[in-house]
Amino acid sequence: MSASRFRNDIQGLRALAVGAVVLNHALPQAAPGGYVGVDVFFVISGFLISRIIAADIENERFSIVDFYRKRVRRIFPALLVVLLATLAAGYFMLTPAAYRELAMTAMAASFFVSNFAFYSLTGYFDGAAEFKPLLHLWSLAVEEQFYIFFPPFLMLFWRRISRAKSVMLLVAAGMASLLVAELLLLKAPSAAYYMLPPRAVELLIGVLIGIGGIPPLKSQALRDWTSVLGLAMMIASITVFSPTTPFPGVRSLLPCLGAGLLIHAGTGGAETWGGRLLSLTPLTYIGAISYSLYLWHWPILVYLRTALDADLPIAWAGAAILAALALASLTYHLVERPVLSRRADRFRFLWIGGAQIALVTALCGFVMIAQGIPGRYSPEARKLIAGSEDxxxxxxxxxxxxxxxxxxxxxxxxxxxxxxxxxxxxxxxxxxxxxxxxxxxxxxxxxxxxxxxxxxxxxxxxxxxxxxxxxxxxxxxxxxxxxxxxxxxxxxxxxxxxxxxxxxxxxxxxxxxxxxxxxxxxxxxxxxxxTPLMAFDVASKAALMTRYGLDANGLGESxxxxxxxxxxxxxxxxxxxxxxxxxxxxxxxALCDKAVCHAYSRASGVLYFNPRHLSLAGVGVxxxxxxxxxxxxxxxxxxxxxxxSRPAAMDxxxxxxxxxxxxx
Missing domain, CATH: 3.40.50 (Rossmann fold)
Structure with missing residues (x-):
């Protein structure tokens, strides 16, 4: 089994996946189901990693230590840059409580347990997801947790039992994962979303293809049409699914099997119609920077929403996408490629990875102990921040x-x-x-x-x-x-x-x-x-405006x-x-004039303790x-x-x- 051939179609598939995610987050109406791009990434990752591990095991050169050294080399450098940049921006943009939460989630991200952290923050009053700068890193945690268990499994079974039995075990694990996902969707949807067991089936689809567990396609015509079908399944998911679609579970099979079909159609060196389409140079470049693009896009969007509005105007959303592309390109060329050019077995990446974790832990620990460093805000601004506790x-x-x-x-x-x-x-x-x-x-x-x-x-x-x-x-x-x-x-x-x-x-x-x-x-x-609903955290925004000398009196919703x-x-x-x-x-x-439904007033202060709920002061008004x-x-x-100046309907x-x- 060879693991060396570079595949442009998979690079283009990465571009499709990351493009869907970025569009869904920046312009949700343009790609209502674009969140399935994360699931496509899981399939790609399962395929590539399992192919490498299986080939190394067959050639008797696989090492767990070397595997994790390569993972550190691939994952840590760009992640560290984004974590530090996000923490730096949060110092200027976030309230003490939000900054403390950011520090906690950054620390969790450095240990690849952020899915657990964000699951713990899914309570009804824990704040809207669109204001958590590192929320997207839950998927990175799921993937890395999978790679804690999967390599030892493959080492244990690949050479000791037949390949057919290994495939059967993986199929059974995938079916169990799917069942867990469906059960959790009924009882605990947040757990179904964030946790590894209900997502494992998506990685296992890629694994089954990577280890050769799926019979090869014998004719070029079949490979071509299979690739087109896979591409169509993914595009259908991106355009037809919506935030209200129960997910993951059975519905995740549509984009994941689509990705699997396209990948499988191109195995063995075969070019396919779908593969050639995804191999266009612009797509392969975006695929190359896809990891950094995924890391950068969400913090940029969150901080823009914090400064402006939860529903970004198209122009601002477009600017955010361009900024993410620019930063991703810089990170790829200045950080990712130089590090990847070094041989993992000749560079102490495990030590460097440990040092990076220690650095992030120290910084985040300081912010958490300092309770988000409230001294950044004036007494007047801190009084507004207290509105979130009213x-x-x-x-x-x-x-x-x-x-x-x-x-x-x-x-x-x-x-x-x-x-x-x-x-x-x-x-x-x-x-x-x-x-x-x-x-x-x-x-x-x-x-x-x-x-x-x-x-x-x-x-x-x-x-x-x-x-x-x-x-x-x-x-x-x-x-x-x-x-x-x-x-x-x-x-x-x-x-x-x-x-x-x-x-x-x-x-x-x-x-x-x-x-x-x-x-x-x-x-x-x-x-x-x-009651009018706001599209932003009122206490945070009022305090931020006050911190920078702006008048919060007109703060509110149209x-x-x-x-x-x-x-x-x-x-x-x-x-x-x-x-x-x-x-x-x-x-x-009592809250609205002709122009604005107010979220803040000079007489009463902050009128909403979060975007959807009036504070006690707001209820009094x-x-x-x-x-x-x-x-x-x-x-x-x-x-x-x-x-x-109330509208006639209010008189x-x-x-x-x-x-x-x-x-x-």
Whole structure:
């Protein structure tokens, strides 16, 4: 078995893979399924590495130490450059908490365990993925973890059992990996995404081809058409798949088998139609710099989004791609090629790799111990940063995460006067978690209290199914049954981040059932319209603007965009409000003027503790009018963000009077 022949078609396949990933990250609409490029890389890697290892084993020259020395030579130098550059940029761009997290993930990346690190950061309030500068390195960790287990396996079995039995073992491992992926997609989608076992099948597809486990194609015509089919399967995945496609699992077979078919069609020195197309000089060059391009593109996009907006304008996205290409080319010619020109067995790459890990660990350890070096920011900016912690102080105990059976009604939280049973309840997803304590503070001055019934990603809709929060249905059933039976509760406020849920029919049907159940129990119902969502981390951006002398007062989302995004859900809520006993409350008039739905105001500070959730200060602004109607005479501090120049649609406040409980 020869492992020496260079293949331009595989270099071009690398270009296709990295191009798909970069487009998907920079311009998602241009390549909605471009994330499958990572899976294509796994197939390529499995093929190339297994071919080299098998050939060395057959020629009795394979060495585990030499294998890892070559991996260090290939992986470490460019990675070190990007890690140091990303840490340097983060010093100027990130808040202390974000910088500390960056240091932690950089350290994890240097030990190739970043998939575990990012899996641990996938909680509902851990921050959006598009603001984590090293998120893309999870795939590098998966690949290197595979190469901890695979070489010893091949050494153990390749020469001791028949090739056919080795192939059967690898096929069985691939089928087990696929089964694990499908099971995890149902129970723990984040684990399916980040962990090696559900991804191993993708590497094993390449391995089976690399070790000659697939019979060769006997005719040129068959090889040509196989290569075209493989190319078509990958392009179909890139264009047809979307962020909502359940992935990986069975669906990953489409791009991975496509890559495998194209690679297999070109084995044995055969040129194919698909291979010739991928062997064009521009593609082979991009393939050559693909590793550095993959490393650079994501931090550039993250820092641009931090400075500008989560949804980059096309011009900025294009500029980011060009910058990544330029840096990748420089890194390839000035770092990768000079290092690769040295023979791995004559250069102490393992020692150098260890030194690089030690350097990154020391730098990151300092940043982590220093808590992200908050002294980089002025006291005023640090006060804005604290807005990210302006949340329900009892969120950990009062807001249900959905990972286990819900608590009984008697153990849910009440806010306000401790000696009075709640007469108002907030029932909803996480958008109600800050509303309950705010209303409770207002209620307390009137010797009243408010009950909180909130659950992450679980709108107050009977029968609503949440794939990541499997107890959502159980929680909502408990909430409706218990609220209906609680004679002290007179008013129930239903609140949800309605515009984000994809299953509109299930959401609307379920909320209608919840309203009907509450009305049948004699409750008054207030349904809250959509709160504007931001496309960036508000506290971080406000602090960054303040740090560099910019005015954060206009920070926010376009009013026209916010209203357009909310239109479908708001129309549904308005329909609910036409039923007797149901009122509607719209928080947008207090947050939006004609131009901007504000995320920050001079009077109240940071209004969102993360892109999707109002802070306690923001709730005080957005829901002041609702609290006034519920608790007339109660003292309150917050003032509206806007007092004039509202769009006509915002001018009239909702009439909540008829459905409110008696005062006192």
């Amino acid at each position: 949340i329900n102080p009892r969120r950990d105990t009062c807001h249900y995460g959905g990972e286990a059976p819900p608590p009984p009604y008697g153990r849910t939280c009440a806010f306000g006067s401790e000696d009075r049973a709640p007469d108002v309840a907030v029932w909803g997803d996480s958008h109600g978690a800050e509303l309950a304590p705010y209303l409770g503070e207002r209620a307390g001055s009137m010797r009243r209290s408010v009950r909180e019934l909130t659950s992450s990603a679980c709108p107050p809709a009977q029968g609503f199914a949440s794939p990541e929060h499997t107890h959502c249905g159980e929680f909502n059933e408990m909430a409706l049954t218990s609220l209906a039976a609680d004679a002290q509760i007179r008013t129930v406020i239903l609140v949800a981040n309605g515009q984000i849920y994809k299953n509109r029919e299930q959401l609307e049907r379920g909320m209608q059932k919840s309203v009907e159940g509450l009305l049948a129990a004699g409750k008054s119902v207030i349904v809250v319209m959509q 009013s026209s965009h916010a209203y357009a995004e909310a239109r479908a859900y708001d129309r549904f809520v308005s329909g609910l409000g036409r039923q007797p006993g149901v009122a509607v409350y719209d928080p947008k008039p 957005a829901f002041r009018l609702l609290a006034d109607k519920l608790y007339a005479g109660a003292q309150h501090r917050p003032a509206p963000v806007v007092n004039s 009239s406040a909702p009439d909540l009077g008829p459905v409110l409980p008696p005062k006192g």
